[in-house]
Amino acid sequence: MxxxxxxxxxxxxxxxxxxxxxxxxxxxxxxxxxxxxxxxxxxxxxxxxxxxxxxxxxxxxxxxxxxxxxxxxxxxxxxxxxxxxxxxxxxxxxxxxxxxxxxxxxxxxxxxxxxxxxxxxxxxxxxxxxxxxxxxxxxxxxxxxxxxxxxxxxxxxxxxxxxxxxxxxxxxxxPKCRVEFIKQLKKFLEPKLDSLCEDCKQRFSTNPLRIMDCKVDKDKLTDAPVPLDYxxxxxxxxxxxxxxxxxxxxxxxxxxxxxxxxxxxxxxxxxxxxxxxxxxxxxxxxxxxxxxxxxxxxxxxxxxxxxxxxxxxxxxxMPEAPKHKGIDVFVVTLDKESDIIGWKLLSLLREGGFSADKDSLGRSMKAQFREADRQDATWTIIIGEEERERGVVQLKKMETGEQKEVPSDIESIKEEIKC
Ligand SMILES: [Zn+2]
Ligand SMILES: [Zn+2]
Incomplete structure (x- = not known):
């Protein structure tokens, strides 16, 4: 198959x-x-x-x-x-x-x-x-x-x-005390030898201790001698x-x-x-x-x-799987030009040690936010025409919905999201 x-x-x-x-x-x-x-x-x-x-x-x-x-x-x-x-x-x-x-x-x-x-x-x-x-x-x-x-x-x-x-x-x-045990084990097994599985018949002469581990013959060994007694x-x-x-x-x-x-x-x-x-x-x-x-x-x-x-x-x-850890930041962009800025910012975030991602499929704002949710992002950064012109980004904390305007340089952003 x-x-x-x-x-x-x-x-x-x-x-x-x-x-x-x-x-x-x-x-x-x-x-x-x-x-x-x-x-x-x-x-x-x-x-x-x-x-x-x-x-x-x-x-x-x-x-x-x-x-x-x-x-x-x-x-x-x-x-x-x-x-x-x-x-x-x-x-x-x-x-x-x-x-x-x-x-x-x-x-x-x-x-x-x-x-x-x-x-x-x-x-x-x-x-x-x-x-x-x-x-x-x-x-x-x-x-x-x-x-x-x-x-x-x-x-x-x-x-x-x-x-x-x-x-x-x-x-x-x-090996010293096993000699006597093997002797007793063989004495016990000998009368049953014909009823044992093919492997155990072989093991009887090569390595009788192995027979104690056989899953097929398990029931026949209930009264067998045990090593601890010898x-x-x-x-x-x-x-x-x-x-x-x-x-x-x-x-x-x-x-x-x-x-x-x-x-x-x-x-x-x-x-x-x-x-x-x-x-x-x-x-x-x-x-x-x-x-x-x-x-x-x-x-x-x-x-x-x-x-x-x-x-x-x-x-x-193990108990229930811990949830997959979400990413730190998802970057949402609202138009083509902002998308390039967002993409550069994404790279700076990653270099700065944050896990970050953005849309690369040209999806709508709504779909980008849905993706941010799916990725369990802690923050989203939103960049549109207005933000671009004023040199800022919107920083949104996903858990609370709180939103804040931050200068668009990476240092200012890092300062905000590190806590
Ligand atoms: Zn010993
Ligand atoms: Zn067997």
């Missing part, structure tokens, strides 16, 4: 067109994210749109649904396999290693606001090209950092006016510290013992933000600790932690 019923082109399925009214909301969201992340001393990274496919295969994980089914992978003219980034953590980890960023300081904190691409079924708040913001703290093993990350996301959602977010947390242990002392301590830090911050959380994350690299802390308004797939964002990833990608053993939030989903939860 490239065309609509009138034979006009339409946008590609899963992409979204953002019109000016909605763009205001997006800008607001981006500003609040930036402000908060900078307050938390996270530095912005801007990521490339595509990476070598291998990066995601290796770090996100070969047997994840994301890599197996959802990536936009293509071959460029040089025969390289490239993938439009489906998530931010692998590119951030790559940049961290490629530029030796650990040499600058042992703890590096980054955030990004980026477009991501996943070929999944488009549904409410889920698109194939979507926007995420994320934060990554590379170098800290402390639960303090996990709590800080969680709090930064909650602060942002709070400032956006989003109410009713629920925070779920869990610990999925470390975590080692070290992981246990880390998890209780996390809870303590969240308590310090007065952050309300629910321990969801079934929570695992769909990607390979997570260890210890996992968390997600959910909202009942979003329906069955109620996740707004989430993340966790990924202590193994940097080493796995060829770096030194470096603990790390991070999260990502779907901005399209956040937008659904």
């Amino acid at each position: 490239k065309m609509d019923s009138n034979n006009k082109f339409i946008n590609v399925k899963g992409t979204r067109d953002i019109l000016p009214e909605e763009a205001v909301m997006w800008r607001r969201m981006e500003e609040i994210i930036r402000k908060n992340m900078e307050n938390y001393n996270y530095k912005e990274l801007r990521l490339p749109t595509f990476e070598y496919t291998e990066l995601f295969r290796k770090s996100t994980g070969e047997d994840t649904e994301l890599v197996q089914k959802q990536m936009y992978t293509f071959q460029d003219k040089g025969g390289r396999s490239l993938t439009l980034k489906p998530e931010g953590t692998p590119p951030v980890a790559r940049m961290y290693l490629q530029y030796g960023l650990k040499n600058k300081s042992p703890l590096q904190k980054f955030y990004y606001i980026e477009r991501m691409f996943r070929q999944e079924k488009p549904q409410k708040g889920r698109y194939r090209e979507f926007s995420s913001y994320g934060a990554e703290a590379i170098g800290s093993a402390s639960a303090e950092t996990d709590a800080e990350l969680i709090k930064s996301a909650l602060d942002i959602m709070d400032e956006l006016g989003i109410k009713g977010i629920e925070l779920n947390i869990n610990s999925i242990g470390c 975590i080692c002392d070290d992981c246990e301590m880390h998890f209780s510290m996390l809870k303590k830090y969240l308590d310090y911050l007065n952050v309300h959380y629910v321990v969801n013992r079934k929570l695992v994350r769909g990607l390979d690299y997570y260890t210890k802390t996992v968390f997600e933000f959910v909202h009942s308004k979003l329906g069955a797939q109620d996740e707004v964002g989430g993340g966790g600790r990924y202590d193994g990833l940097i080493k796995f990608m060829g770096g030194e053993d470096t603990p790390a932690s991070g999260y990502a939030v779907g901005m399209d989903r956040m937008l659904l939860l």
